[in-house]
Amino acid sequence: MQSSSSPIVLEKQTTFSWxxxxxxxxxxxxxxxxxxxxxxxxxxxxxxxxxxxxxxNLLALAIYLPFVWRHVDKRILRSTLIWGFALVVVLRAITNLLAARFTLAIYIQPITLMTPLFVALLSTGLFREPLPPLTWSAIALSLLGALLMMSDDIGVAGMTFALTPSDWIGIGLAVISALCLAIYMILVPRTVKHAVPGESVLLMQLLALTVTGASVSVLIGEDWTRFATLTPMDWTIFAVFVVGVFLGANLGQIMSLRQLGAPLVSSVMAWRLIATLALAALFLGERLDSWQQILGALIVLATITIYLVRQGQPFIKQTRR
Structure with missing residues (x-):
């Protein structure tokens, strides 16, 4: 799932393990x-x-399908619930992918990391749930950190940004994508009673994204001959994208959620920003070039980590007993 969100899993006792x-x-x-x-x-x-x-997603589906098809209850694919999730996943995936076309990867990830904060706000606004402690402080600090990461200079005239119109489009798409992910994460725990296995959800997501992506591509007339001109390096990146992200990250997330539970898995979510910064510098030449950008990254990392660990503290203590 390109939504980097928590799949639906059966509720079970979770314990901490390295x-x-x-x-x-x-x-x-x-x-x-x-x-x-x-x-x-x-x-x-x-x-x-x-x-x-x-x-x-088609290639990921082709790899994944033989291993799970016999174990999947085919009736789940006729569920209104499952296709409701598919709609949210498709919107999340399209906006997330397009955001990466329009703006830098190091600008997208801080926005994605704010998803738990969006979840808290939407849960309070839509379902009258109590707002977790320090949410507003975490929002303010995260926004400050993100702005510093996108800044060009800070002087007597204030903060200036090195953002092009394309960057603003990408950032807007990243915000929409994070909101879609937040909606998905809100819906997940409210459907536990349906006991939908994570494998079925991943299968549905791969299928929905394959059909949607291919159909939209054909309708708008995209040039598929570009695949014939890829270099060995391009194919390597593409293979890592399919196997490492579409399949590996999804399956790893399902396995870790079942072993540790959502609070523990979410507590190390800020690691994503470190991975993005390292890989963006290696493959794209995107780097944090100033002290304020580095400070902004540190603020985002510290804020999200402390916020998520604090929200999951009761669960974490319980699992370590």
Missing amino acids: GGMGIALLAHTGWGAYPVLARYLQTVSDLPSMALLGVG
Whole structure:
């Protein structure tokens, strides 16, 4: 799932394990790599966006399907609930992919990391749930950190930004994508009673994204011959994108959620930003060039980590007993 969100899993007793935490970090690394690889394939390899979404998910589906088809209750694919999730996943995936075409990967990830804060606000506004402690402080600090990361200079005239019109489009798409992910994460715990296995959800997501991506690509007339001109390096990046993110990050997330539970897995979510910064510098030449950009990244990392650990503290203490 290109939504980097928590899939629906059966409720079960979770316990802390270093193996599970290692899998969680690998999954977060995959999601941190997502905007970098997506941007590379769209701007360097010059692959059309919707064709990339359709073909990438088709290959992931072809790899995954033989292992799960016999174990999946086919009736789940006729569920209104499952296709409701599919709609949110498709919107999330399209906006996330297009955001990587229009703006830098290092600008997208701080916005994605604010998803738990969007979840808290939407849960309070829509369902009257109590707002978790320090949410407003975390929002203010996260916004400050993100603005510093996007800043060009800070002087007597105030903060200036090195953002082009294309960057603003990409940032807007990233915000919409994060809101879609927040809606998905709100809906997940409210449907636990349906006991939908994570494998079925992943299968549905791959199928929905394959059909949507390929159909939209054909309708708007994208040039699929670009796949025939890819270099060995391009194919390597594409293979890592399909196997490492579409499959690996999703399956790793499912496994770690089942072993550790959502609070523990979410507590190390900020690792995604570290992965994005490292990989963006390596593959795209995108770097934090000033002290204020580095400070902004540190603020985002510290804020999201402290906020998520604090929200999950009761659960974390329980699982370690």
